[in-house]
Amino acid sequence: MLSKTRNILKSRGYRIFEKPYELNIVAYRSKHVRSNRFDDEIHVFYKNELDKWVYHVFPATTDPGQYWLDNPMHPQGTAFLKKGQYVNSYVIGLHRGIYEAIVQVEDVTVIRDYD
Known part of the structure; x- marks a missing residue:
């Protein structure tokens, strides 16, 4: 998922933060706009002190x-x-x-x- 997300961001000309613990926070919206549902996702990724990417996905709502x-x-x-x-x-x-x-x-x- 990291490479997919990074490719999407690069294709849109967005900045990708690469210093240790600089957060990249990306919201993936579901195909449907539905209120009162956690049907979207927040993806958070960053490099750690070992220069390794760390990637998290959280259920969320953007609506x-x-x-x-x-x-x-x-x-x-x-x-x-x-x-x-x-x-x-x-x-x-x-x-x-x-x-x-x-x-x-x-x-x-x-x-x-x-x-």
Whole structure:
């Protein structure tokens, strides 16, 4: 899976981080947009101190929950992150000031669900 992911990133001109413990985080979306389901995957890979690649896959969702689709916070609809690479847009921080998570610190491009 590492070579497939790296080839996809290279074909799109995305940066691949190769210094020890610099994380490459890639979301693979399922073919269907379904709220309230962990049907996507987050792939995290990096080189360790021995210069060996380490690769992890986590179940995840990249889709907003049904509540936010039905009750958007923004008048133009609920935001979906547009495909792309967002270098230095996320860091480990506190989500809602409560628990550690990957949180957004720079602008990203979103697409709005208008209905």
